[in-house]
Amino acid sequence: MIRHIVGALLFGWAAMLSLSAHAVLPDEILDDPALESRARELSLELRCLVCQNQSIDDSGAELARDLRILVRERLVAGDSNDEALEHIRTRYGDFVLLRPPVQASTYLLWYGPIALFLFGAVAVVIAVRRRRLVVGAASPDALSDRERVRLDAALKREDET
């Protein structure tokens, strides 16, 4: 039991270590821990344009380092998080943001899945309803007109006797 707990703790510790394995070099780190943590947050939002599927926080490319330093400079100069992101976005375009902004050109990206889901849900509802109608009409419980006439006639005969 204790072994398991120790194992789990060790595993968690290793996982945390691997999470904090990033490309930030010691000389980049700001003295102010609050600013530094904001800089790290922003670095995770920015794409390294050399490696493209890595954030600048993960990337060892020179350009990523330049951008990490630029983010820190902007924060030290008093920029808000959004202002610092915007500063880089005006130079490198929307693609530098790992989280695409919601705008006319990305509506399909953001709302496409929801639209597809609604379309599918409506299609399922219609299909189920239709099937119910068909099944309902052919149900053995319901009598056809001919059967009803025959039944009425049979009952009538019963009454007469």
Added chain:
Amino acid sequence: MKRLTYILPLVVCLGLGAFLHFGLSGNPQVLPSAFIGKPAPAFAIEALPGRRPSEHAVSGGLSRADLTVGQPVVVNVWASWCIPCVAEHPLVDRLATKEGVTVHGINYRDKPADAAAWLARLGDPYAKVGADQDGKAGIEWGVYGVPETFVIDGDGTVLFKHAGALSPEIVERKILPLIKGAK
């Protein structure tokens, strides 16, 4: 109605196929510049030290003021450590020498001595060459690799950007028509 239910999936599939075909056929490494149709960024870098005199050379540092001279100019970002820059260099030379275009160079993250030697060896078609040793001017321009080439009209508006080595097709079909149109 029944026919529609047979045709609809086909139409949807063809539509999706066309969407993906055109959406995925581009080169993902080539990114549009954020500056197209917008003013070129403000920047100022000092002249490349140790540059030897050449036919087109203009002395002094390179800044945004050099892009608003009433004539279209080309800005070429290069470095001596960049192999594709060697490949495209004859085309940069052709723009300056044969077509009479003013080409300014931004020497990106380079050692000035290496850059000057590179120009002495391969030819120096540039008007001004600014030394961007720390890459800060490159960031202002949204540079993410070298070489990159920008076409700027006489008012300092960015008309076109090409990332990667120039090719004769790009020079003839894109850059020269833009320069002629902007004159």
